[in-house]
Amino acid sequence: MSKPLRLHPDRLFPVDADTRSVARRLYAEIAGLPIISPHGHTDPEWFATDAPFANPAELLITPDHYVFRMLFSQGVSLESLGVPRADGGAVETDPRAIWRRFAEHYHLFRGTPSRMWHDWVYAEVFGIDVRLCVETADHYFDIIDAALKTEAFRPRALFERANIEVLTTTESPIDDLRHHQAIRESGWKGRVLTAYRPDPVLDPDYEGFLGNLRILAVQTGQDTATWSGYLAALRDRRAYFAAMGATSTDHGHPTAFTADLSRADAEALFSRVIRGPATAADAELFRGQMLTEMAAMSVEDGLVMQLHPGSFRNHNARVFERFGRDKGADIPTRTDYVRALKPLLDRFGSDPRLTLIVFTLDETSYARELAPLAGHYPALKLGPSWWFHDSPEGMRRFREQVTETAGFYNTVGFNDDTRAFLSIPARHDVARRMDCGFLAKLVVEHRIEEDEAHEVARALTYDLVKAAYRL
Numbered sequence: 001m002s003k004p005l006r007l008h009p010d011r012l013f014p015v016d017a018d019t020r021s022v023a024r025r026l027y028a029e030i031a032g033l034p035i036i037s038p039h040g041h042t043d044p045e046w047f048a049t050d051a052p053f054a055n056p057a058e059l060l061i062t063p064d065h066y067v068f069r070m071l072f073s074q075g076v077s078l079e080s081l082g083v084p085r086a087d088g089g090a091v092e093t094d095p096r097a098i099w100r101r102f103a104e105h106y107h108l109f110r111g112t113p114s115r116m117w118h119d120w121v122y123a124e125v126f127g128i129d130v131r132l133c134v135e136t137a138d139h140y141f142d143i144i145d146a147a148l149k150t151e152a153f154r155p156r157a158l159f160e161r162a163n164i165e166v167l168t169t170t171e172s173p174i175d176d177l178r179h180h181q182a183i184r185e186s187g188w189k190g191r192v193l194t195a196y197r198p199d200p201v202l203d204p205d206y207e208g209f210l211g212n213l214r215i216l217a218v219q220t221g222q223d224t225a226t227w228s229g230y231l232a233a234l235r236d237r238r239a240y241f242a243a244m245g246a247t248s249t250d251h252g253h254p255t256a257f258t259a260d261l262s263r264a265d266a267e268a269l270f271s272r273v274i275r276g277p278a279t280a281a282d283a284e285l286f287r288g289q290m291l292t293e294m295a296a297m298s299v300e301d302g303l304v305m306q307l308h309p310g311s312f313r314n315h316n317a318r319v320f321e322r323f324g325r326d327k328g329a330d331i332p333t334r335t336d337y338v339r340a341l342k343p344l345l346d347r348f349g350s351d352p353r354l355t356l357i358v359f360t361l362d363e364t365s366y367a368r369e370l371a372p373l374a375g376h377y378p379a380l381k382l383g384p385s386w387w388f389h390d391s392p393e394g395m396r397r398f399r400e401q402v403t404e405t406a407g408f409y410n411t412v413g414f415n416d417d418t419r420a421f422l423s424i425p426a427r428h429d430v431a432r433r434m435d436c437g438f439l440a441k442l443v444v445e446h447r448i449e450e451d452e453a454h455e456v457a458r459a460l461t462y463d464l465v466k467a468a469y470r471l
């Protein structure tokens with residue numbers, strides 16, 4: 001017997017009746033606002049070609065590290081989920097077999113945000129009304145597979161149906177942005193922007209770093225073997241990205257460490273780094289110096305800077321060797337901001353031309369470091385709860401710990417930060433509901449008035465995002 005799949009209209013709202021009714025009223029006003037997605041990792045090729053998604057597994061399972069990390073943790077091999085191997089070794093290719101394997105393990109997601117996002121997609125996008133389990137796996141596969149073959153489920157149609165006003169992808173400076181070019185030339189009205197993610201050419205520990213600098217040299221005609229040529233090449237690519245519509249950069253460094261070296265010291269460090277391999281200390285100092293260089297360029301060209309530190313990338317050496325990066329083996333680390341950001345903030349923290357949006361995977365830093373920093377420095381804003389904390393409880397902890405010091409207006413609304421395209425509206429809906437719940441509590445405690453809560457709810461959903469990201 002299959003069980004019904006129901007999305008409760010009051011899901012995620014506070015449980016007591018008074019607060020719940022305020023939350024409902026707040027949510028009703030903002031539920032229909034367009035989605036602003038200023039940071040994420042969807043593939044621009046989807047919107048450039050508008051080709052149909054191949055099958056349910058390729059859309060919903062194989063690219064989603066939230067999904068396969070959980071299955072992997074319970075002994076399901078990545079090969080059996082069709083995750084491509086770096087060495088070209090054999091993996092499962094039958095999408096129905098992959099889908100059945102996922103359905104068989106769907107109970108593992110109980111209590112996780114992945115479960116909420118998936119159920120939302122099944123109910124709202126595909127109109128399915130029974131719960132996913134072994135018995136309903138084929139029913140799901142057939143419905144989704146058939147839908148994906150229709151015009152209404154092409155990437156652009158789904159983008160429009162989700163009411164996305166703007167969606168930002170993330171590309172390396174050495175990307176030629178051909179897909180963004182194609183989107184612009186296609187005449188389609190959907191607004192898909194890129195963001196400049198220079199880790200592959202700023203981080204000496206990034207795979208292929210030295211080769212990437214050579215590509216950068218060919219692209220820009222600059223001599224990237226000299227410090228001034230390297231900086232000029234980075235500036236050149238920023239200008240290209242900005243001309244293609246980018247309004248932001250993004251930096252995924254292992255720490256938030258920044259440095260502000262003299263020109264002579266920076267030059268000497270650069271020549272040590274490009275002789276390679278850099279020592280761990282030089283690599284960290286170089287990344288830190290480059291964050292400050294990027295801030296300097298942002299002051300000139302207006303690109304908003306995002307810092308996503310504190311992830312120990314590719315923690316599982318065996319998985320990295322076999323499958324490459326971004327395979328669900330990134331683990332949060334303790335992260336310092338107060339000392340780490342000081343060199344950069346000493347130079348630019350009070351400069352109104354800079355916006356630096358800081359994220360964390362270390363929730364202990366919210367009240368102790370991040371809220372006080374953002375509640376002081378004009379250049380600094382707090383990004384929303386991120387990645388492992390992009391969840392109802394994570395959002396609640398974020399608001400509870402930062403609001404009293406940083407207020408709402410030093411935060412920037414929600415980022416979905418996802419590769420899983422269909423989950424975008426689901427994730428934004430969770431954020432909207434959680435914010436309304438938090439605001440409703442302030443209203444019933446008589447800390448703000450309900451009309452103010454309406455204004456804040458709208459700001460968090462829409463206005464603050466557009467302002468912070470200059471969209």
Ligand SMILES: [Zn+2]
Binds near residue numbers: 039041308417
């Ligand atoms: Zn991201």
